[in-house]
Every structure is written in structure tokens, then in C-alpha cells.
Amino acid sequence: MITYLPGTTIEADISRNDTEFILKSMFSMGGLVLSQVSRLSGVETHDVQNWVKRGFVSPPVQKQYSKRQFCRIILINMLRDCLPIGDIVSLLSYINGKLDDEDDDMIGDDELYVYLVRVLSRMKSPTQEGVNDAVIIATADYREPFAGGKTRLVKVLSVMAFSYCSTYYHRLAVNMLMTLDKQN
Numbered sequence: 686m687i688t689y690l691p692g693t694t695i696e697a698d699i700s701r702n703d704t705e706f707i708l709k710s711m712f713s714m715g716g717l718v719l720s721q722v723s724r725l726s727g728v729e730t731h732d733v734q735n736w737v738k739r740g741f742v743s744p745p746v747q748k749q750y751s752k753r754q755f756c757r758i759i760l761i762n763m764l765r766d767c768l769p770i771g772d773i774v775s776l777l778s779y780i781n782g783k784l785d786d787e788d789d790d791m792i793g794d795d796e797l798y799v800y801l802v803r804v805l806s807r808m809k810s811p812t813q814e815g816v817n818d819a820v821i822i823a824t825a826d827y828r829e830p831f832a833g834g835k836t837r838l839v840k841v842l843s844v845m846a847f848s849y850c851s852t853y854y855h856r857l858a859v860n861m862l863m864t865l866d867k868q869n
Contacts, residue, residue, distance in 0.1 A: 695725055742784070824842065
């Protein structure tokens with residue numbers, strides 16, 4: 686099944702678990718310039734620049750965005766239809782401290798994104814049990830850098846998974862509403 690990597694315009698089959706390979710391939714020659722980030726994420730360039738200015742994303746180095754920065758942008762993008770930007774910032778800060786400082790990150794945004802895609806691809810249903818089961822399976826190989834790190838990761842992934850599902854079902858409902866026969 687061809688879909689898109691969550692939060693992007695990149696076609697991919699997320700059930701194949703090749704998110705890491707796709708990201709690695711995209712960044713094999715270095716970083717991405719703003720226009721590439723915008724095209725691949727679907728985020729307007731002025732939004733990306735605003736997020737950098739506000740400290741939600743660290744500044745590009747020599748006008749190049751790293752894999753971690755790109756993944757931060759797509760995480761924000763996929764959550765912003767469901768959560769206010771302040772809540773997204775709080776969620777990401779809960780796991781990674783200051784958002785404009787990658788040195789204090791518990792987990793790289795690229796790793797966090799890969800775990801999230803794993804969760805989404807393993808979810809059998811968007812219920813508390815379905816999300817919990819998917820998160821447990823998806824994070825089985827995670828090694829926490831400090832006591833309680835995995836608990837934080839599990840909480841963040843659960844919020845992100847429910848937010849993603851909420852946005853998906855909202856869009857589905859709006860599309861269904863638009864197809865209703867208004868004459869009956």
C-alpha cells in the first residue's frame with residue numbers, strides 16, 4: 686500500500702519499515718535547503734523560518750537543514766492540525782529540553798520520528814489499548830539514556846499517535862461531509 690510518510694509529501698509504504706532508509710538516502714549527500722524542506726514536508730517556507738526564529742527548530746547550518754531538523758519540522762507539521770503550537774512545543778520539550786539546543790536531547794528528532802512511524806504502522810486500532818500495544822512493540826529496542834527515559838518516550842509517542850489519528854479521522858469526516866447529497 687502506497688501512502689505518505691506522516692507529515693510529509695514523500696510517498697512510502699510505512700508498513701515496510703523503511704523510514705530510516707528513506708531518511709538516510711535523502712541526507713546521504715548532506716542537508717536540504719529550505720525549498721527542499723518545504724516541498725518534502727508540505728510546510729510553507731515562511732512557516733519553517735518562523736519556527737526557526739521562535740526557537741522551535743534550530744537554525745540551519747550554511748543554509749542546510751539536517752535530518753534531525755527536517756524530522757522536527759515534519760513532527761510539528763503532522764501535529765499542528767490537532768494541537769496548538771504551544772502544546773507541541775511542550776510535548777517536544779518534555780522529551781528533548783530546549784528545542785533550539787540539540788545537545789540536551791534525550792532522543793534525536795529523526796529517531797523519534799522513526800519510532801512514531803513504527804507505532805503508526807503497527808496500530809491495529811486507534812484505541813488506548815491499540816496505541817499502547819503498538820508503542821510497546823515499536824519501542825522494544827529503545828535503550829534509555831537515563832532512568833525514566835523510556836516512560837517519557839512512551840508518553841510522547843502515545844500523544845503523537847492519538848493526535849495523528851485525530852487529524853486523520855477529522856479529515857475523513859470532513860471529506861465524507863462534503864460528499865453528502867444535500868438534496869435528501
